[in-house]
Amino acid sequence: MRRLQATLAETAEATTRLLDDWLAPVPGPVGRLVEAMRYGTLNGGKRLRPFLVVESAALFDVPRAQALHAAAALEMVHCYSLVHDDLPAMDDSDLRRGRPTVHKEFDDATAILAGDGLLTEAFAVLADARTHPDPAVRGELIAALAAAAGPEGMVGGQMIDLSPERSRLDLEGIKQLQALKTGALIIFACEAGAILGRAPKAARAALVAFAGHLGLAFQIVDDLLDAAGSAEELGKPTGQDEVLGKATFVGQLGMEGARAEAEALIEAACTELAIFAERAEVLRHTASFVLQRRS
Secondary structure (H helix, E strand, C coil): CHHHHHHHHHHHHHHHHHHHHHCCCCCCCHHHHHHHHHHHHCCCCCCHHHHHHHHHHHCCCCCHHHHHHHHHHHHHHHHHHHHHHCCCCCCCCCEECCEECHHHHCCHHHHHHHHHHHHHHHHHHHHCCCCCCCHHHHHHHHHHHHHHHCCCCHHHHHHHHHCHHHHHCCHHHHHHHHHHHHHHHHHHHHHHHHHHCCCCHHHHHHHHHHHHHHHHHHHHHHHHHHHHCCHHHHCCCCCHHHHHCCCCHHHHHHHHHHHHHHHHHHHHHHHHHHHHHHHHHHHHHHHHHHHHCCC
8 A cells, every 4th residue: 555655645745847838937917817726726636536547557558757747637626616606605614734725815706717618628638748749649648537527417417416405315316416416426426547548348337337436435434434423634624525415425424324325336436447457457456546535
């Protein structure tokens, strides 16, 4: 596990360097916007989604530089979603990754524009020839990320999360919600590696199935940490779902039941990687890491 954590850290640092270069400071009034975009992206985090892009791409011998560009684009979308999620009109959070949220450090309007800027810039990264020399591959990446981030993916899941029905969801409803809100970008992370590598249909389907199980397990662990973790460990407020009366995996299954469900999902995820044999060992260890994480 230590070796995996070192590899995670290495990819996180490489992703952060690329984000730092891509979001270079600019003078003038727009400089405040870029500063807020940088604040929302360069402040740490596990960078799990970029790691999944890089490791999935490695299965098909994709050049690391190309995978990192796709990874940086995905991280921009993920960070934009956090900036907007923290706004008073959404989750109204003051703390993210142990620091004031973007709207607290700047203001609500700047945070909205920073999220808008990150979402838009992500597609500029994917459209760049450094992501892949073949424009057809770049177009497929753009279409896949748009689907994962839009109303049939993350944004649709967020709408369900904000709806009055959220508190009344049953277990299947929660799974559907989280498959959209959390799982869609995790699926894209793994599928992006297959797109970059022009992978065969069977290999691509295996990665999508792996990521689908992994995304749900990730959210169950998130619910467990929200119920039993501390704000100091997580770097954000805890217990918010219970306060807001939201239906969660823990609320439906209990702590032990939720943990058992996450373990079963991780086992199912790893089974999907059989097609890659030992080449997918890092992804298997990553799945175990998701189950054991504490933040």
